[in-house]
Amino acid sequence: MRVTLFDYGAGNLHSLAKALATAPDVDVRVQEDPLRALDTDMLVLPGVGAFGAAAARLAPGREAMRRALDAGLPCLGICLGMQLLFDESDEGAGQGLGYFQGRVTRLTARQVPQIGWNDVEEDRALASAKLASVYFAHSYVCRAVDPADVVGWTTHEEDRFPASVRRGKVLGVQFHPEKSSQAGVRFVQAFLKEVAP
Numbered sequence: 001m002r003v004t005l006f007d008y009g010a011g012n013l014h015s016l017a018k019a020l021a022t023a024p025d026v027d028v029r030v031q032e033d034p035l036r037a038l039d040t041d042m043l044v045l046p047g048v049g050a051f052g053a054a055a056a057r058l059a060p061g062r063e064a065m066r067r068a069l070d071a072g073l074p075c076l077g078i079c080l081g082m083q084l085l086f087d088e089s090d091e092g093a094g095q096g097l098g099y100f101q102g103r104v105t106r107l108t109a110r111q112v113p114q115i116g117w118n119d120v121e122e123d124r125a126l127a128s129a130k131l132a133s134v135y136f137a138h139s140y141v142c143r144a145v146d147p148a149d150v151v152g153w154t155t156h157e158e159d160r161f162p163a164s165v166r167r168g169k170v171l172g173v174q175f176h177p178e179k180s181s182q183a184g185v186r187f188v189q190a191f192l193k194e195v196a197p
Helices: 014-021 051-070 181-195
Strands: 002-006 027-031 042-045 075-078 102-106 114-119 133-138 140-144 150-156 159-167 170-173
Touching: 002 014, 014 027, 014 181, 042 051, 114 150, 133 181, 140 159
Parallel strands: 002 027, 002 042, 042 075, 075 170
Antiparallel strands: 102 140, 114 133, 150 159, 159 170
């Protein structure tokens, strides 16, 4: 199975690539061109960087990527990658993919960014890999228009927001599974197994 990490040029993708490569029969590659990134069995939008810069890198392939997701291309969006699945963000200019309706806004909390472990409530993202506590590192969160898209919730101080969203083979997670110990790696493996061609 070919898994492609779309690189917005923002950070170290090593730990994520390593987590993906632990699944059997997975060939992980990194691609900076959003159109060429679609020549894959599964697309991964990684979780490091700022929305505006990432949206700018995504822009030349935005429409094609959205069509590919609508047509059933499996996709895992992590942290910023999840935010790019939404319409737009208060963090920066540019358009997300709009696969999920909603806006990305700053966390409503005294302590921002949220960095550390937190529980996932009502986790329905993957039937085969339930998550209890996972690692977050973020200042912005997705505000989904349709509550049916939300398959997991979490709360930081008084702000309750989606930990995960899913529709079909497109899954977005606000946390970092690749930094969430063995449970996070198992979560990634379970999603790969579920969407494998």
